[in-house]
Amino acid sequence: MPAIEVKNLKKSYGNTVALNGISFNVEEGEIFGLLGPNGAGKTTAIDIIAGLLTKDSGEVKILNKMPDDAKQEMNVVSSNTWLTGIMSVYENLKVYGMLYGVKDLDERIGNLLELFEMKKFRNELYQRLSAGQQTRVNLCKGLINSPKILLLDECTAGLDPNLADKTRKIIKGLKKKTAILFTSHNMLEVERLCDRIAFLQSGAITWMGPSNKLKQMHGKRTLEEVFIKLARGQA
Amino acid sequence: MKFYRVNALMLKYWYIGLRRLDRLLDVFYWPLIGMLVWGFAAYYVTDLVKNNLIIGIFVGGAILWTFFNRAQNDIGIYILEDFWSRNIFNLFASPMKNSELIVSTAIFGLVRSLASFLFLVLIGYLLYSFNLFSIGILYVSVFASGLILFAWVIGIFVTGMILRYGSRIQSFAWTIGWLIQPFSAVFYPLSSLPDWLQKISLLFPPTYIFEGMRTALNNGTMDWRNLAFSFAINIILLIFAYLFFEKSVISAKKNGMLIKFHE
Numbered sequence: 001m002p003a004i005e006v007k008n009l010k011k012s013y014g015n016t017v018a019l020n021g022i023s024f025n026v027e028e029g030e031i032f033g034l035l036g037p038n039g040a041g042k043t044t045a046i047d048i049i050a051g052l053l054t055k056d057s058g059e060v061k062i063l064n065k066m067p068d069d070a071k072q073e074m075n076v077v078s079s080n081t082w083l084t085g086i087m088s089v090y091e092n093l094k095v096y097g098m099l100y101g102v103k104d105l106d107e108r109i110g111n112l113l114e115l116f117e118m119k120k121f122r123n124e125l126y127q128r129l130s131a132g133q134q135t136r137v138n139l140c141k142g143l144i145n146s147p148k149i150l151l152l153d154e155c156t157a158g159l160d161p162n163l164a165d166k167t168r169k170i171i172k173g174l175k176k177k178t179a180i181l182f183t184s185h186n187m188l189e190v191e192r193l194c195d196r197i198a199f200l201q202s203g204a205i206t207w208m209g210p211s212n213k214l215k216q217m218h219g220k221r222t223l224e225e226v227f228i229k230l231a232r233g234q235a
Numbered sequence: 236m237k238f239y240r241v242n243a244l245m246l247k248y249w250y251i252g253l254r255r256l257d258r259l260l261d262v263f264y265w266p267l268i269g270m271l272v273w274g275f276a277a278y279y280v281t282d283l284v285k286n287n288l289i290i291g292i293f294v295g296g297a298i299l300w301t302f303f304n305r306a307q308n309d310i311g312i313y314i315l316e317d318f319w320s321r322n323i324f325n326l327f328a329s330p331m332k333n334s335e336l337i338v339s340t341a342i343f344g345l346v347r348s349l350a351s352f353l354f355l356v357l358i359g360y361l362l363y364s365f366n367l368f369s370i371g372i373l374y375v376s377v378f379a380s381g382l383i384l385f386a387w388v389i390g391i392f393v394t395g396m397i398l399r400y401g402s403r404i405q406s407f408a409w410t411i412g413w414l415i416q417p418f419s420a421v422f423y424p425l426s427s428l429p430d431w432l433q434k435i436s437l438l439f440p441p442t443y444i445f446e447g448m449r450t451a452l453n454n455g456t457m458d459w460r461n462l463a464f465s466f467a468i469n470i471i472l473l474i475f476a477y478l479f480f481e482k483s484v485i486s487a488k489k490n491g492m493l494i495k496f497h498e
Contacts, residue, residue: 013490013491043494047491047494050328051327051328051488052324052327052328052488052493052494053488053489053491053493053494054488054489071328071330072330074328075328076324076328078324080321080324080494081321081322081324081325082320082321082322083320083325084316084317084320084322085320086320096325096329099326099329099330099331100329100330101330
């Protein structure tokens with residue numbers, strides 16, 4: 001049973017087609033990357049899988065359940081969203097930990113803050129943190145319930161190369177217990193992290209498989225070169 | 236000073252005004268409300284002065300009205316704060332149920348409005364020697380219960396509106412209480428209103444509460460039948476408001492309101 005199962009997923013806003021029948025699976029223990037230029041439909045796909053957006057047609061199953069029924073075992077981190085600015089890091093994580101019914105919450109929060117090197121900011125207001133620090137708190141929130149399914153939408157945006165590298169290692173370490181759906185504009189990150197990728201363009205998947213195979217197919221050395229070629233329609 | 240820049244800024248406010256219908260309320264509705272409330276009150280005051288009840292009616296009305304308005308306000312405003320802080324996405328991505336969101340804001344609003352209520356009762360006593368509890372704790376509790384139910388009706392309805400239309404209707408959350416105040420006979424009796432307006436007022440549960448408060452202050456009695464009727468209206472409205480809210484969540488998920496920000 002795939003951890004995430006997406007079949008012929010379609011979504012439009014008025015006349016604008018955001019997703020035009022995409023299908024893919026994410027297996028347990030896999031990091032699956034959704035790539036594509038801006039407006040390709042990556043975030044729309046994640047929002048539907050997270051149960052925040054209704055699909056027009058198609059099927060989405062999370063651990064063989066509907067997205068709304070799987071929220072307890074799932075979490076999402078998006079660079080477009082914030083936590084509550086006038087609450088401290090600890091208060092934000094405590095609220096979300098309670099929403100997910102996490103046991104030994106204080107210990108869990110302490111461990112996550114240590115993992116992301118945010119312990120000294122525990123009592124700092126979220127709005128006073130830098131973009132990179134906020135990103136790390138968002139990731140703490142994303143892991144608060146030890147999710148079986150983790151949706152990461154450009155979650156490393158705003159991190160400096162050192163922290164981004166540390167964060168990648170943390171994400172890679174999670175995959176034993178967690179199926180991860182990942183989007184990023186950093187192609188190096190995608191190459192290093194993802195077991196398989198799907199390339200989305202204008203709401204459709206134009207290619208899916210391991211990134212090495214995609215590079216070979218297009219005769220390019222890096223995924224970034226392939227990305228530029230595909231995004232410019234030179235395939 | 237350059238006139239073309241003043242012109243550009245005025246054009247900007249005009250564009251915003253076109254998209255913010257609530258701003259039209261500032262121009263027409265509120266001036267009208269002020270005129271109506273104090274006009275109707277003026278008729279009533281003449282009688283009250285004769286019977287030495289003026290302080291009780293106005294201060295009692297203000298205390299109970301504030302209690303209602305605080306409670307209804309809080310429900311919508313906490314949701315708005317999640318829109319402003321772009322946190323609504325995370326909240327709805329969590330296992331939180333729609334009913335949990337409503338119950339938590341309703342309870343929190345109740346606690347805050349009770350604090351306001353007790354504070355105002357104390358102020359009323361210290362400044363105006365008016366004790367609302369002189370009509371009896373039972374009566375005050377019944378009035379407060381009726382008002383809190385209606386506050387939840389309004390608060391849940393406003394929350395549904397915010398989920399449908401986003402924070403662009405935010406001032407609605409602050410002003411809806413005042414929108415319905417002239418029809419709720421807060422500071423003057425129902426009989427002060429024209430006949431056609433009385434019929435509308437009878438649809439609003441607070442009308443029965445404030446009428447009841449005045450009767451209790453006047454002669455220490457209560458019209459239980461009318462109050463029971465207001466509770467029945469409240470329950471029906473509460474059911475409709477909640478159904479509207481649930482449909483609004485569905486609509487928000489369909490049109491992407493939970494993932495759009497600064498709408």
